[in-house]
Amino acid sequence: MVQNEIDWDAANAELASHGRGGIDAKTARRSSDPRRSAKRDSAGWVNDIGDPPPGIAKETLSPEILDQLRLSSITGVGPRIMATLLERFGSASEVFRGDTDAIVSVPGIGPKLYNEIKLESRGYDLDAVVHWCMNHDTQILVKDQSPYPTMLDDLVDAPPILFCRGELLPEDDIAVAIVGTRHATSYGLKQAERIAYSLARAGVTVVSGLARGIDAAAHEGALSGGGRTIAVLGGGLAQMYPPEHGGLAKAIAADGAVLSEHPPMTKTKGGLFPQRNRIVAGLSMATLVIEAPDRSGSLITARLAGEQNREVMSLPGPVSSRVSRGCNQLIRDGATLVQSVDDILEALGPMRSPVETSDGNQVHRPSELKLNEIERKVLDAIETTSTSIDQVIQTCELPTHQVIAIISVLEMKRLVQRMSGQNVCRI
Incomplete structure (x- = not known):
């Protein structure tokens, strides 16, 4: 498997994070931005794209974040073990101060893992990780601390640490994952880009895995729509795979985020993709599958979404198409049939809490994103408790018939x- 490795000791340019305005402003900005018209190649991920802000200096990381990095780096300490340890001891620093009996009494920890913890037998070089993040404008996000995504709270094995290039925003809670086969047909690629474009125009963040095929088309569609998109990698941020998607990753990070739960130097390998898929599903209110054969990894993402009580959706395809068999089977088994973005927005339920969009509106349901100004005005005048129509008319100062x-x-x-x-x- 070919990798596009980055020399850690090289003084590579940092990746700039750019602020986000409203949809119209962003679309106008992108159309005149030479970065958008430049050919996206494998080198794009490390090329300079402006004046970058300073990277993360080790001294700016809190002792607890450093201790959580230390704990997560220990061989054998996965997401579930780490979550159990933090729940039991309250902090990573207390774990390292814990005595033998207290640590060994934690479910899943025996004498061998206890020794690994006490000896800090690491699976990677912690100093090298912090150094890489410092020099490549990479945020280290810790669970239960902003801006770690709250949508992952429902995961029993949520990653304790996320490495992030770009920026996560509260409005990214309104997100839909688009996944599918790497060997997509022209029909599948066109539909993925079309639906992602429409979601972006509506203000919905598009989540995918930056793979070839449907994933890449979904990211491209969201960028073309002037919206936000999040890519979740199977390997580390310093190991771009596929290598030709470096330029696409750079474009995503400029107005969205590229995430990985693995240290930057982690090489991509097959066993990491199912782990990646749980994050893709977890970040999203719904997962839409576009073209997936019988044993596609995208069906794993759909299953994980269902297990997380998220919506599962599918785009139908020809019954004679091998790459549509998985999609048609999902629909047969109860997934929402999707033909347009309206089908997606109508199927999504209420947010766990209202989200403020870039234009200042409080959104309770994703379907509100497609309201025009007058419809929004009337909706905002209606309470979640019984509201008289006369009161709505008076508040809106609009004609009764309207x-x-x-x-x-x-x-x-x-x-x-x-x-x-x-x-x-109001519902």
Whole structure:
């Protein structure tokens, strides 16, 4: 397997993180940005793309973050063991101070792993990891500390550490994963890009795995739509795979994020992809599968999404197409059939908590993202408790007939429901 390795000791340029404005502003910015028109190649991941902010200096990391890095680096300490240790001891520093009986009493830890912890028998060079992050503008995100994504809280084996190039924003909680085969047809590639573009235009973040085929088309579609996209790698950030996606990764990090749970030098290998898939599903309110044969890894992502109580969706394909068999089977088994972005937004339920979008609106359901200005105004005037239509009319200062018509539209979009009398409430 060919790797595009980065020389750790080389003074490579850091990757700049750029702020995000509204959709229209970003689209205009991208259209005039020479970085967007440059050919994306494998070297793009390490090329300078502007004046970068300073990287992470080791002294700026809190002692607890460094201790969590130390703990996660120990051979045999995976996400579940680490979560159990942190829950039992309260912090990584207390784990290292713990006595033999206390540590060995933790489920899953025997004498051998205890010795690994006490000896700090590491699977990687901690100083080298921090040095690489410092020199490549890479954030080290620690679970339960912002900006670690709260969408991963539902995972029983959520990664304790994430390495991030780019930036995660609160609005990334409104996200849909698009996954599929690496050996996509022209139909599949076109549909992945079309749907990702439409999701981006609606303000939904697109999540995928940066693989060849459907993944890459989804990222490209989101970028073309002027929206945000998140790529989750199977290996480390210093090991771009596939190597030709370095330029695409750079473009994603400029207005989104590229993530990995593994130290930067970790080489990509087959066994890491199922681990990656749980993060792709976990970051997303729904997972959409576009072209997947019977044993596609994308079906693993769909299964993991279902296990996490997230929506599973599928784009239908010809019954004669080998790469659509998995998709058609998902639909047969109950996945939501998707033909357009409206199917996705309508199927998504309420957010766990309202999310503020880049234009300042509080979104309770993803389907609200496609409302026009007047529809938004009427919806904002309706409470989650019974609200009289007269009160809505008075608040909006709109003609009665217009408010009633818009309420009917919102009702069809399943955003409001009529109550007894002349009352409505927000769902």
